[in-house]
Amino acid sequence: MQRATAPYVLILPSFILAAAIILWPLKEIISLSLHDVNRFGMIRDFIGLQHFRVLFADPDFIAATWRTLFWTASVVVGTLVISVPIALILNEDFYGRGIARILIMLPWAISLTMTAIVWRWALNGESGMLNSALRGLGLIDTNIQWLAEASTAFPMQIFIGILVSIPFTVTIFLGGLSSVPDDLYEAAATEGAGSWDQFRLITLPLLRPFINIAFVLNTIYVFNSFPIIWATTQGGPANSTDILVTYLYKTGFRVGKLGEAAAVSLIMFAILLVFTIIYVRLAMREAKS
Amino acid sequence: MTIRQKICLLAGASLIAFSTSALAETTVRVTIAEYSKGTGPYFEEAAKAFEAANPDTKIQIEVVPWDNLQQKLTTDISAGANADLSIIGTRWLLDYVKEGIVAPLDDHITPDFKARFIDTFLSPSVMNGKVYGLPIAASARAMYYNKDIFAKAGIDTPPATWADFKTDAEKIKKLGGETYGFGLQGKEIETDVYFYYGMWSNGGEIVKDGKSGLDSQAAIDTAKLYKSFIDEGLTQPGVTSYSREDVQNLFKQGKVATVITAPFLSNQIKTEAPNLKYGVAPIPAGPSGDKGTYGVTDSIVLFENSKNKEAAWKFLDFIFTKEQRTKFDKVEGFLPVNAEEAKDPYFADNADLKVFTSLLPNARFAPVIPGWEDIAQTTSNAIQKIYLGQGDPEATLKEAAAKVNETLK
Numbered sequence: 001m002q003r004a005t006a007p008y009v010l011i012l013p014s015f016i017l018a019a020a021i022i023l024w025p026l027k028e029i030i031s032l033s034l035h036d037v038n039r040f041g042m043i044r045d046f047i048g049l050q051h052f053r054v055l056f057a058d059p060d061f062i063a064a065t066w067r068t069l070f071w072t073a074s075v076v077v078g079t080l081v082i083s084v085p086i087a088l089i090l091n092e093d094f095y096g097r098g099i100a101r102i103l104i105m106l107p108w109a110i111s112l113t114m115t116a117i118v119w120r121w122a123l124n125g126e127s128g129m130l131n132s133a134l135r136g137l138g139l140i141d142t143n144i145q146w147l148a149e150a151s152t153a154f155p156m157q158i159f160i161g162i163l164v165s166i167p168f169t170v171t172i173f174l175g176g177l178s179s180v181p182d183d184l185y186e187a188a189a190t191e192g193a194g195s196w197d198q199f200r201l202i203t204l205p206l207l208r209p210f211i212n213i214a215f216v217l218n219t220i221y222v223f224n225s226f227p228i229i230w231a232t233t234q235g236g237p238a239n240s241t242d243i244l245v246t247y248l249y250k251t252g253f254r255v256g257k258l259g260e261a262a263a264v265s266l267i268m269f270a271i272l273l274v275f276t277i278i279y280v281r282l283a284m285r286e287a288k289s
Numbered sequence: 290m291t292i293r294q295k296i297c298l299l300a301g302a303s304l305i306a307f308s309t310s311a312l313a314e315t316t317v318r319v320t321i322a323e324y325s326k327g328t329g330p331y332f333e334e335a336a337k338a339f340e341a342a343n344p345d346t347k348i349q350i351e352v353v354p355w356d357n358l359q360q361k362l363t364t365d366i367s368a369g370a371n372a373d374l375s376i377i378g379t380r381w382l383l384d385y386v387k388e389g390i391v392a393p394l395d396d397h398i399t400p401d402f403k404a405r406f407i408d409t410f411l412s413p414s415v416m417n418g419k420v421y422g423l424p425i426a427a428s429a430r431a432m433y434y435n436k437d438i439f440a441k442a443g444i445d446t447p448p449a450t451w452a453d454f455k456t457d458a459e460k461i462k463k464l465g466g467e468t469y470g471f472g473l474q475g476k477e478i479e480t481d482v483y484f485y486y487g488m489w490s491n492g493g494e495i496v497k498d499g500k501s502g503l504d505s506q507a508a509i510d511t512a513k514l515y516k517s518f519i520d521e522g523l524t525q526p527g528v529t530s531y532s533r534e535d536v537q538n539l540f541k542q543g544k545v546a547t548v549i550t551a552p553f554l555s556n557q558i559k560t561e562a563p564n565l566k567y568g569v570a571p572i573p574a575g576p577s578g579d580k581g582t583y584g585v586t587d588s589i590v591l592f593e594n595s596k597n598k599e600a601a602w603k604f605l606d607f608i609f610t611k612e613q614r615t616k617f618d619k620v621e622g623f624l625p626v627n628a629e630e631a632k633d634p635y636f637a638d639n640a641d642l643k644v645f646t647s648l649l650p651n652a653r654f655a656p657v658i659p660g661w662e663d664i665a666q667t668t669s670n671a672i673q674k675i676y677l678g679q680g681d682p683e684a685t686l687k688e689a690a691a692k693v694n695e696t697l698k
Contacts, residue, residue: 038388039363039384039388040363040366040367040388040390041363041364041366041367041368042367042388123530124530124535125525125526125527125530125531126467126525126539126542126544127538127542142526143467143526143527145526145527145530147476147527147530148475148526148527148528148529148530148677149527149529149677153530233476233530234476234477236476236529236669236670236673237475237476237529237530237670237673237674237676237677238669238670238671238674238677238679239670250666252363253359253360253363254359254662254666255660255662255663255666256359256363256384256660256662256663257663258363258367
């Protein structure tokens, strides 16, 4: 009996802490999402799933949901694809590697909001750096109005998203690469494996757990990432670059529909919960093997 | 215990005594929206001056960027942690009054106090016959035009009507180069208002008889007019990527010949582009002579749950004296709200401000309706679609009007 209860008693303090930080706000948000709430957070009548019904009838919300999934997938996959070669290069021993590593990591030190605001200026149609650079190189004759339409604004936002996710991802991969023993490559080379085979058969499988972690963590960060889109377009024009977080912010703090905003955040929480479960399962599988 | 230690103890004890007496003072917390980098310093200075005259009251100024003001107020109020006084947009006031968040000020307002104000600016804060806020900031809109570009294009006077304006913009286009006649805002805060300028000239209203005016002929004509400016290359390209600040910057750089905005642009030009030759003119009139400008006030309100209403009122009384108002409006470039202040030569002899004040009789203030921000967002989205050519003006506006009518219900 003693032995059976002891683990639970030991877990209790951290459980209470987690409950206070996670479960209590969750309960509050659920309650907000099921009630009529005025713009100052005062709870009125219970209205059941009305807020959810309104949301699913709103084409802007549906579009924002799909766009969020596209945004997350593009940024995460783009980041992984670019980060692997960067990590491989930075793992090689070459003159000036220290500086190269610093250059790759440097953007990490700048707040995301500031990076996004700098990009907003750079993308300005008439006085932006990007247009003047492209004109200077003779690539374009007339200015491109990057942020005027979703067709140019959203790809740029994805590009910025990838750019700011690289440092973190490369760091994870470098950690992974340093744990690959050199004698494996030596042995493979003696057996006649070329560098592509070495990458495919040794590096990639051994890097796999790190790719998994980078995948899930990036997914969670990017899914919730607010500053890039907010600072460049605020989800506009006409909601055409909205993702769920910017939609949530507008609904809650601009329009003052706190009940609907709570419902959006619950839906986001549900989607992220699925990712987290995947992450935990991956981590457990790693621990077993 | 040595004497030294005793002295230390005594000093410590007196410090504690002092700090408790400091706590016994009344503290009035004031949330301030940051209009410019001068806002915070002005209020800190005003608070110090007030504290010097009222040693028992402490003023605690909290400066918030304008964009975050709504968010801060929403979270503070729902947590019951709001300040005693706060600046809010007068267009939000009805929502606050309806929920009983703000206190009426009538018990404190003497006829003398009321007489300080120019009535046009005080009346937007009056609801159900009670004064719920005092106009802390007031502005109107007029058309800034670049005299050099106009002269180069052979135009002598600023356009009186939208038809003239279009002819002028065509002349400016003929100059070639990357100079555009109409600086048109199509992004972020007040995208809707930029559309209303034309709509008012065409005789339209934001809300008429409790219904949205977006599906009126005036609104449809305006949308077509603005769209023709865009399609014919008379505005800067990519209007939906230009916020109010962006268009103002284009004007300062001499890339657009006109911009419709508030008097604070004069202050900015003075420091950022002192060589720019510009004039200020009324917003062009419509075919039947209708014209209008947007009058905006922000109000400072007293919260119902404030425990220091008396002290808070004293501070209000202080910042609405002629001296304080003059200082503040000079810093920010707002219009004077105080009748005596308006006689100050700085305002009375200022050519730019004269144009703005002359427009006030035709000024439209945001209508007293619930859900202003909701309507603003619907309107801006519809207008952006039209500017981008993603929707037929008439159909898009009708759809938006239906949505606004839902909000107005």
